Amino acid sequence: MNRVVHPIEEESFRRLRARLDTSPFPPLTRAVVERVIHSAADLEYASDLVMDEADLVRAHAALHAGAPVVVDVEMVAAGITRRETVCRLRDAVAGPGLTRSAHAVRLAHAQVGPGALWVIGCAPxxxxxxxxLDASPALVIGLPVGFVGAAESKAALRESGLPAVSNVSEKGGSAVAAAALNALLYHPAPDGTPSGKPEETL
Known part of the structure; x- marks a missing residue:
């Protein structure tokens, strides 16, 4: 079943494109840029986001083939309405030199193994x-927010060579991280079928 787009969303994207020409971006990059901007009403993301179209194409194929989606916090999960996600934060505990968020990543990695899409929007x-970790991800959407560690962790992600969506600045957050994943979910698979369950509302 195709996703039903609310008229308010259609008008929002029309206004976005009237203010910003996104046509030079390749298809999946454009989809991610537009949906992130739409989620934050922040046109600066057009020049702040960093991604590679070839990485997105491979991640899109993995996602539509059923690859697991792992999130760092429930707020990210709440924004991804068309796919079940894995979040182990409730099971995690902090320890010496280890935050709950980091422990949750360890638990999730042990659960899903390689080939997952990781969506991190809160915790650097x-x-x-x-x-x-030796996670061998299909994609890392690394968009944590904050003044401590956020920009640095995203720079490390880009330096790692892993397939990724990140941004240069300190901004980010759960809503924009979920939006980046949703852009890949909403973009049709090569056979024209949508991914995940139909969305009831915006």
């Missing part, structure tokens, strides 16, 4: 822990 320590 979650992203740092993921980079320390």
């Amino acid at each position: 320590t979650a992203l740092e822990e993921l980079l320390a």
Whole structure:
């Protein structure tokens, strides 16, 4: 079943494109840029986001083939309405030199193994822990927010060479991280079928 787009969303994207020409971006990059901007009403993301179209194409194929989606916090999960996600934060505990978010990443990695899509929108320590693991992800959407560690963890993600969506600045957050994943979910698979369950409302 195709996703039903609310008229308010259609008008929002029309206004976005009237203010910003996104046509030079390749298809999946454009989809991610537009949906992130739409989620935050922040046009600066057009120049702040960093991604590679070839990575997105491979991640899109993995996602539509049923690859697991792992999130760092429930707020990210709440924004992803068309796919079940894995979040182990409730099971995690902090320890010496280990935050709950980092422990949750360890638990999730043990559960899903390689090939997952990781969506990190809150905790820089979650992203740092993921980079320390041999996770072999299909994609890392690394968009944690904050003045401590956020920009640095995203820079480390880009330096890692892993397939990724990140941004240069300190901004980010659960809503924009979920939006980046949703852009790949909403973009049709090569056979024209949508991914995940139909969405009831915006």
